Amino acid sequence: MAELHLALLSSGPAHGYDLKREYDAWFPDAKPLPFGQVYSTLGRLVRDGLAEVVETRSEGGPERTVYAVTVAGRERLQAWLAEPAPPTATGAEDLVRKAIAALRTGGRASSVVADQRTAHLRAMCALTATPSGGDDLGARLARRYAVLHLDADLRWLDEAAAALDGTSTTTPGGTA
DSSP, X not given: OHHHHHHHHTTSOEEHHHHHHHHHHHSTTSOOOOHHHHHHHHHHHHHTTSXXXXXXXXXXXXXXXXXXXXXXXXXXXXXXXXXXXXXXXXXXXXXXXXXXXXXXXXXXXXXXXXXXXXXXXXXXXXXXXXXXXXXXXXXXXXXXXXXXXXXXXXXXXXXXXXXXXXXXXXXXXXXX
């Protein structure tokens, strides 16, 4: 997340509130960025020499510290952008953890999978029922990623439900 803060700062000096607002605009369908996380990350960036405090303002309200990215911060951001993100096919997502835990503990695995499928369908409906970000290409791309991720999860949930029912024709290697 530190690198994302550097990306948010790359357009110019800003205070934490600006970064939070910009993050929430970049990723409108994601969980909003907590203020505490913004300021703790900014503190670490300053400590590590990747950002610096350029001024403290008091514009008729509470005092606001303005931060800017440093040369080292820009270099770190560029290095992060150049490195491909690792695929997240580790099975460590909460969805998989809950289903496997329910299966392994004699829990209600079929019910957990069915409930999760319902929650995913609701989330997909909500994403596809609202405007896709208008002219903001970044917001449209983030929304499309979210929809496709939900779609992949739904396919896995369908396979898990079939396996739990004993009707699956899919082998562990993923072929029918």
